[in-house]
Amino acid sequence: MNSLIQLKNGVASLASDDWTIVQLPATQVEARKQAGKVVLFKLTGEESVTTEQIENTIIPATGKIIVPLSVFIARHRELANRVAENEVGVWLATHELLEHLIQHQTDINELPIIAIFVERFADGRIFSLGTLLRSRYGYKNDLRAFGDVLRDQLFFLKRGGFTSFVIRADRSAADAIASLNDFSQPYQGAVDEPRPVFQRYNRGT
Amino acid sequence: MYKYDEIDQQIVDERVAQYRDQMRRFLAGELTDDEFRPLRLQNGLYIQRHAPMLRIAVPYGMLSAKQLHKLADIATQYDKGYGHFSTRQNLQLNWPKLEDTPDILAELATVEMHAIQTSGNCIRNITTDQFAGVAPDEVIDPRAMAEIMRQWSTFHPEFALLPRKFKIAVSGTLQDRAVVQVHDIGMEFYRDANHKIAIKVWVGGGLGRTPILGAVIREHLEWQHALTYCEAIVRVYNLHGRRDNMYKARIKILVKALGIDEFRKQVEAEWLHLKDSPNTITEAELARVAQHFADFDYESLPAQDASFDTAVASSPAFAAWVKRCVHPHKTSGYRAVTLSLKPHGKPPGDASSEQMHVVADLAAQYSFGELRVSHEQNLILADVKLSDLFAVWEKARAHGLATPNIGLLTDIICCPGGDFCSLANAKSIPIAEAIQMQFDNLDYLHDIGDIELNISGCMNACGHHHVGHIGILGVDKDGSEWYQVTIGGKQGNDASIGSVIGPSFSAEEMPGVVQKLIEVYIKERTPEERFIDTARRLGIAPFKAHVYAKNEVTA
Structure with a gap:
């Protein structure tokens, strides 16, 4: 069953997925929660990726792959040729910092796809990450949401600049497409339409 | 007050359709409890002790007589004939049936009302002073800006799933009556040295488990930037607020952890990118919205009214009510009136459908067809002639709405x-x-x-x-x-x-x-x-x- 929805020029359709997501192996180290004091900035308590995990990540030898940010940074030498062939994309978890990607990859438009993994659908950081990638960092290629992606968040994801959506496997992507158009004239400007309604529609005087 | 145009109406109509389908999928088992929860909450629907509770939005506390009649009818048809006005100026129904809620929302949409974002981890109803527009100490009527912010925050795609709820209050008076310091964002409007509208912005206030008064993040913000500055604040919060512990997830915890100086630095850095972006408010948009809040066609009246003075002198009960429930108005010969929803021995803030119809009639007859809900959980007729006060009092008293206890111990x-x-x-x-x-x-x-x-x-x-x-x-x-x-x-x-x-x-x-x-x-x-x-x-x-x-x- 097809679970990928692709937006092309504003038109959504089911598509076949020629990208393979490369996963980090599970960690043996017990997660230590940052109790809000450890680091000035990251108060949200997610575990970080270990060196072992990065080294033990299995990268398929051929085909189009989307690799974790940490692997993309640490193992960039072995990926360089495939990056040049447009066969490598990067994925970030919602707690990871876009700055780390930008510092490493000066021109992010060399990447044909960037994906954001959302572990729980209620994690709205994904909307800010998409917005920043598009509006701050000028990313122009495919921006994908995967993980706990459900139809009732699609409208917001679309407005935040996402162009492809891997609907969670137990749900129908065909049904979900309808929710991309839940609202026809949103009030505020966002990535897909930067002008707020008062800038694009004559509401009288 | 603000009247919907076709854009506003389409949004609430589309919301009803969206919610109806979400409810259908939930009842059909296509949405789990956990998946449905944030969806229903952002439509004001709680699953409560005895029955669901539906919280209906009353944006910045403003209601028309027609809307209040509709709320009374809904309370009769779908509930037990009463509603509860909350400290966030909203109306709560305690006994609706789950499967009726889409129909209730459809009814509300016919009178330009909704339950959008009255709960859930999103930007909630924006609240303000119940005497906005009529208070003698008012510098700026904040309602036009509150409406502009309501529209901006409605289905804001970046802030649809925040770490926790987010409450904004606005005020434009010398004496703050909107409690801006205990909100996630508080905005105090004033006139700056150049006589331009400016905003003092507070952030990180809140009650709950960890009560904190907000800190000033910006002393002076030009009004045009209200939305983009809020976007900067909420973006920093959305990305960095805690999501691992709901009791530590409000913006106040982030502001406290970083310190206001560091938090301000991050917000200002974010705002540099957002300043002057398309969400910047235009003069034309402010003027368009502000005309909905223009002064009524007040009569030229003397400051005194003989019939009023006589009534005060002859009726101690009326005099006591005037002392506690009647408030000054910026226009000569007019007063604002608080109808107490705190009769002794009844649940504070509750109003029966019959009382709601009475208040709506009073508003239509004596107060230009409008009224307000206060965060103290009373109802306000904001524009009553001095000469009409006695008639208002008699009718209010007959329906248990004139307890002269406003601001007293029993106005709980x-x-x-x-x-x-x-x-x-x-x-x-x-x-x-x-x-x-x-x-x-x-x-x-x-x-x-x-x-x-x-x-x-x-x-x-x-x-x-x-x-x-x-x-x-x-x-x-x-x-x-x-x-x-x-x-x-x-x-x-x-x-x-x-x-x-x-x-x-x-x-x-x-x-x-x-x-x-x-x-x-x-x-x-x-x-x-x-x-x-x-x-x-x-x-x-x-x-x-x-x-x-x-x-x-x-x-």
Whole structure:
């Protein structure tokens, strides 16, 4: 069953997925929660990726792959040729910092796809990450949401600049497409339409 | 007040359709409880102790007579014939059926109403002063900006799933009546040195488990930038607020952890990118929205009215009501009126369908067809002629809406508590009723004078107990209900958080405890001193000594 929805020029359709997501192996180290004091900035308590995990990540030898940010940074030498062939994309978890990607990859438009993994659908950081990638960092290629992606968040994801959506496997992507158009004239400007309604529609005087 | 155009109407109509389909999928088992929860909450629907609760948005507290008639009809048709006005100026129905809620929303949409974002981890209803537009001390009428912010925050795609709820209050008066310092963002509008509209922005205030007054993040923001500056604040919060522990997830925790200086630095850095972006408010948009809040066609009236003066002189009951429930108006010959939803012995903030119809009729006949809900949970007719006050009073009194207790001890702010709310640790309404009956003597109440008593049934603080001059918090100890008492809290420009006086009390003890607090005040007060002034001057010690003395004697 097809679970990928692709937006092309504003038109959504089911598509076949020629990208393979490369996963980090599970960690043996017990997660230590940052109790809000450890680091000035990251108060949200997610575990970080270990060196072992990065080294033990299995990268398929051929085909189009989307690799974790940490692997993309640490193992960039072995990926360089495939990056040049447009066969490598990067994925970030919602707690990871876009700055780390930008510092490493000066021109992010060399990447044909960037994906954001959302572990729980209620994690709205994904909307800010998409917005920043598009509006701050000028990313122009495919921006994908995967993980706990459900139809009732699609409208917001679309407005935040996402162009492809891997609907969670137990749900129908065909049904979900309808929710991309839940609202026809949103009030505020966002990535897909930067002008707020008062800038694009004559509401009288 | 603001009237929908085709854009606004389409959005609420599309919301009804979206929600109807979400409800269909939930009932069909296509959405799990966990998946449906944020969807229903962002439509104001809670699953409560006895039945669902539906919270209907009353944007910045403004209602038309037509809307209130509709709310009364909905309460009759879909509920038990009454509704509860909340401290966030919304209306809550306690007994709707789950499967009826899409129809209720469809009914609301016919009168330009909705339940969008009245709950859930998103930007909530924006609140303001109930006397906006008519208060003599008003510098800027904040309602046009509140409406512009309502539209901006409605389905804001970046802020649809924040770490926790997010509340914004706006105010445009010298005396703050919108409690801007206890909101996630508080905006105080003023005129700057160049006579331009400017905003002082507070951030990180809030009640709940960790009560904190907000800090000033910006002293001067030009009004055009209100939306983009909020976007910068909420973006920093959305990305960096805690999501691992819901009790540590409000923006106040992030602001406190980073410190206001570091938080400000990050917000300002973000804002550099957002400033002057398309969401910047234009003069034309402000003018378009502001005309909906233009002054009514007031008559030219003298400051005095002979019939009013006669009525005051001849009816002590009317005079008492005028003293407590009638407020100054910027226009000569007009007054604002508070209709008390705090009759003694009834749940504070409740109104029956019949009362709602009466108030709607009063608004239509005497107050240009509009009214407001106050965060103190009363209803306001903002534009009544002096010569009409007696007629308003007679009709209000006949329907239990004229208790002359506004600002007095029995004008209690109170959440629904353990009788209705599944979050509550303890009941709150019976405590309010018992205190009202303990002080059911108007002369004594007037002698005690201005005082605010706030009750919350749990630390979520919907009853704003931290800022009550006397605050009562329901707590759970080993499965039974106890009440912790604070004094010295206050809302307004000089807001403060109350101090706990000592160990908590049983429900039966509470009227007596309040009685003892009042006795200390009566004994110690200087002439003209309000309870809060005495409490601040003396601290908790004498209050504590008197309240707990009895226990030592009887022990």
